[in-house]
Amino acid sequence: MELWYTEEQTDNVRLSLKVKNHLFSDQSDFQKVDVFETFEYGRLMTLDGLVMVTEKDEFIYHDMIVHTAMAVNPAIKNVLVIGGGDGGTVRELMRYKHIERADMVEIDQMVCDVARDYFPTISGDLDNPRVNLSYEDGVAYMKGKENMYDLIIIDSTDPVGPGEGLFTTEFYTDCFNALTENGILVNQNESPVYEQFAKEAIRANAKLRKIFPIVEVYSAAIPTYPSGFWLFGFASKKLHPINDLQADTWNSFGIKTKYYNTELHKGAFALPSYVKEYIANGTV
C-alpha cells in the first residue's frame, strides 16, 4: 500500500507527494494542522490541506523573505514578523547578531507547538531570547503602533481564508505607521500563475502602492508551492531594493545561504513580462 499526500492547488491542478508516515493531525481553533513524512521533501506541515513548509525546500522561502530586506538595510535592529509560526523566518533573522529584537505575532499556537515537536531544524529560534513570540491576531496587534519597527515581515497564509485581513488597505496603513523612517515591509505575495490567488495578491500589491512610495515585487522558485513560482512584495518608505542594495556590507556578514545571494537579489526583481503587466494593471 502506498500513501500519498495530495494538495488541490486549484480545482484543476494537484501536487502529490509520496508519504512514509502521517505523523500528526489535529484541528486548532483556526485551521487543520497535519505533519507528514515524505520521501522527496522530508517532513511536511500542511494547514487546511495546503503546503506550509517542507524540510527540503523551506530554505528558499525563508532566505528570500528575510535576507532581501536585510541586504537593503543591513542596519535593521527591530523586526516584526506576522505569522511565520514554523519559525523559519525568525531563524534567519537571528543569524544577524545586530538584530536586537524580533517580535513575532502568530495567531495559532498549534503551528508553533507542532514546529517545535516535528521541525527542530526550522523552529530552533522560536525560543531565542531576542525573539518575543505572542499568540494573537496580527491585524489587531498592528492597531495604533507607531515608529517601532525597521522591518515588518508578513509571513502569512493565502489572501483567501484566515489570512485575508493581512491583505487589506487598513492593515497596510497600520504597518506603514508602525515602521521607522527607513522602514521596509516584505510580504509573501502568492503565485501569479493560478487566477484565484493571483488576482487577490496582485490587488493587494496595488493597495500597497497607494500607501508606500516604493513598492516592488520579486520572485523565487519554490517547488512545493502552487506552480513553483512565488512572488514577494517589497514596500518601503525610502530605500529602493536595487538602488540601495548594500551588497558589500551584506556579504561582509559571511552569512552562508543556500538560495539567496546578492546577485540573485537583483535578478529576483527582474520579473517576467506577463507579471509586470499584471502589476501595472493591478489585476490578473
Next chain:
Amino acid sequence: MELWYTEEQTDNVRLSLKVKNHLFSDQSDFQKVDVFETFEYGRLMTLDGLVMVTEKDEFIYHDMIVHTAMAVNPAIKNVLVIGGGDGGTVRELMRYKHIERADMVEIDQMVCDVARDYFPTISGDLDNPRVNLSYEDGVAYMKGKENMYDLIIIDSTDPVGPGEGLFTTEFYTDCFNALTENGILVNQNESPVYEQFAKEAIRANAKLRKIFPIVEVYSAAIPTYPSGFWLFGFASKKLHPINDLQADTWNSFGIKTKYYNTELHKGAFALPSYVKEYIANGTV
C-alpha cells in the same frame, strides 16, 4: 466521472491536471505521444507520459530558449534546432525577419504531425519557407558539420531515454565545430531540484565547459515541468551572455514577449547559491 492526467515527475512526486478530453494517443517509432485537453493549461502534449508542452505555459520555455541568445547576438542569421518538434522554437525564431534560415532536425515526425493537428498556435511556422525541417537523428546529423550555424538550439527531451545522445561530449564537440566564430549553443538543462535528471544535466553542463570557452546557466519558472524551476545552458565561442547583451538592439526589434525581457535576461543568469554550487562541483 473526473479524468486526470498524472505525471510521475519522480517516484515520489506527481503532478495531476484535470482533463476534459483525451484527444490523441499513439505509439511512434520512438515514444508514446498523447494529447489531452486540460482545464487549467489548455491542450497538453506528452511524450512517454511526460509533459512536453501545454498551450498555457509554452511561451515561457520558447521565449527563454530563443530570445536569450538572439539578444546576445542580434545578427544571428543561420540557426539549427535539434528537436523542438512542437514548433514553438522555430515560431519564435521566425519573428526575426533577418534570420535567413532555420534548419530543424526532429527525430520523430509524429510529434510534428500531432503539433500541426492539435497545436496550431505553436506549430504554425513548421512549414515556413525559411524553416527546413528534416526528420532524422540529431546526433547523426551533427557529424562533420563545420562553420555553418550562428546558433544551435538543443530543444530535447530528458538526458535519460531517447534524448541521451544529446548530452554527450562527442555531440557537443560536433556542435562546436558546426558553429561560426561568434557561435552560441543553447540547450534545455533540466531542473536542479530532483536528483535523477539534475545529476545528468549538471554533468552535461560540465562537459560543455571542457569544449566551450564561455558556459553559463540560466533559469526560468515553468509551472508544468518538474519542480517548476528549469535551467538552460548557454555555451559560446566568444560572446558572453551578460557582458555582450545587446539590450537596445533587441528592444528596437519590437518583439512583444510574455515572459522574456532584457532585464529578466540578466536576472535569469543570477542563480540560487545551491545551483551555483552544483555547477561548480559538476554534480548534484
